[in-house]
Amino acid sequence: MQEGVSIYLVSDSNVDTAENIASIAAAHFDTFIEKIKKYSYVGDINQIEDIVMEAANDSNSIIIHTMVVKELKEYLQKKAQKFGIKIVDVMGPVIDAIEDSTGISPHTELLRDSKEDYLKKIEVIEFAVKYDDGKDPMGILLADVVVIGVSRTSKTPLCMYLAHKYIKAANLPLVPEIEPPRELFEINPKKIFGLTIDPEVLVKIRKERLKSLGLNDNALYATEERVKKEIQYAEEVMQKLGCTVIDVTNKAVEETANIILNVLRGGEST
Secondary structure, rough: OOOOOOEEOOOOOOOOHHHHHHHHHHOOOOOOOOEEEEOOOOOOOOHHHHHHHHHHOOEEEEEEEOOOHHHHHHHHHHHHOOOOOEEOOOOHHHHHHHHHHHOOOHHHOOHHHHHHHHHHHHHHHHHHHHHHHHHHOOHHHOEEEEEEEEOOOOOHHHHHHOOOOOOEEEEEEOOOOOOHHHHHHOOOOOEEEEEEEOOHHEEEEEEEEHHOOOOOOOOOHHHHHHHHHHHHHHHHHHHHOOOEEEEOOOOOOHHHHHHHHHOOOOOOOO
């Protein structure tokens, strides 16, 4: 039986480059990949020790890395060789060639910036997930942006898109039978963005949603009367709040997000 290979991807930045190259290379073989472990933003020898020891416990492991910090790269190389682990330096030959040609040594400031950006992005994405769909009213007070609107107006994907722009976004569904949380009326209305939509378009969207779930598309949720009632109620709440209202009918999430970003920068909504 063919022995499986365990691949360890290691980087002092993100592991995307190493992962892409490993995937392309593996596609040329029938090798069975036992497992792939990813280690991003490795920044000290203790982390390297742990990674190498784990790889050493696998009978057939390969370390593929894009380490740039010289001391860490050399330490990783030395430890891997000590345990007889195959190791591939993906970035080294390219950096060495540029350094030889220019006479300039590579710097690591960008790596630190990338790590900070990465951690910030993870933080805001986790925020969007935690405070999605009105799960916790506390998110309204903590958010940079609060998105409100009736069901199926793309509140969740909009908040995730904004998260990739480093904006903490929470969203809240507006339903006639449920009173909005008091926190919504305690924050600056400039942080609130209400999404509205053409009722006929929303009816179609909801019917398609019900079909995709294997449900009857004649349910109250997707009737014209119910949709109009919800939209009227939502617009009344938005008017009471004095927030920015965006008609998302036939708008892509990116378009809506750009309107919000423009308002946050001090521009006008369109």
